[in-house]
Amino acid sequence: MARETSMADVGGRAQPSRCEFHHVRKVVLRNEPWDCKIGRDRNLYVAEVSRNRIIVLNKSTGRATESIAYRTESDCFRGPTSISINEQGSMFVADSGSGVIRVFQGEPLSCLSLGRLQPRKRRHIPTPGNFSFPHMVSTVDDMVWVCDPESCCVQALYLNGTCKYLIHANLTGMRVKVPEDGSFVRWRDLPMNLSQESNQVAEAYQMISTTLRLPNAVLVVKDTPVCPLLLIVADSGNHVLRFFNATNGAELGAAVGGWGRFVGELNYPTGLAMRSDGVLLVSSWGDSEGLDPRGQVAES
Secondary structure (H helix, E strand, C coil), X not given: CEEEEEEECCCCCEEEEEEECCCCCCCXXXXXXXXXXXXXXXXXXXXXXXXXXXXXXXXXXXCEEEEECCECCCCECCCEEEEEECCCCCEEEEECCCCEEEEEECCCCEEEEECEECCHHHCCCCCCCEECCCCEEEEECCEEEEEECCCCEEXXXXXXXXEEEEEECCXXXXXXXXXXXXXXXXXXXXXXXCCCCXXXXXXXXXXXXXXXXXXXXXXXXXXXXXXXXXXXXXXXXXXXXXXXXXXXXXXXXXXXXXXXXXXXXXXXXXXXXXXXXXXXXXXXXXXXXXXXXXXXXXXX
């Protein structure tokens, strides 16, 4: 089947574009699938929130072949909402209810956890390495990017859980130090005789202030015409897409989008994906008319 959509050309004029689907396989998932990714084995990995598991669907038949339900004596999945799989085959899962990023790797699968749940009384305060509601995750090489709509921030972390930079709306630009125990310490809270090279301090990272309001999705893409490592953030609160240099968190130019339902406008962007031909796919949730989530295609 085929569906007509509208796309804007370089001059901003709407141009018809035909999206062709030569074969569509319907797979019934009744347990709130929030995100899915293609793995290195070309199978489809789906995050099912209400069942607290990752379901693996066969690439050819669409049948479920495996279920990954993380559970230990003291810990378990509490709402996996996003999946990202890196080039080495490691799977990163945003476990929103637990406030951590689960990292599955190796054969047999072993699990590590990055970050920790922000205390309830501080859920709206951005803290490096802590998450209130890690909604979506994206990974490239040895870095992980996480958007947290409840704390209204995007964090870039190394694979050991150390924060490199944090993008937030309500903070002025300042540098802070991250102690080895992961606690949050501002420069002014440190003793005057504590040097930057002290063993008590792991490293300094950058707090970046912007007009971010409700980051609901994050995507990092390598080797783009804009910059070598591009960070795209779906800012649902402002109904726009924001673009950053993923290396240092610097914002690149103006945001794209705005409230509306015409070509180039967005309602509530909630999902991002990049096609192999460089086309950026944006899922945008409907407004008061009660539309279902739908895909909007825009040239990157």
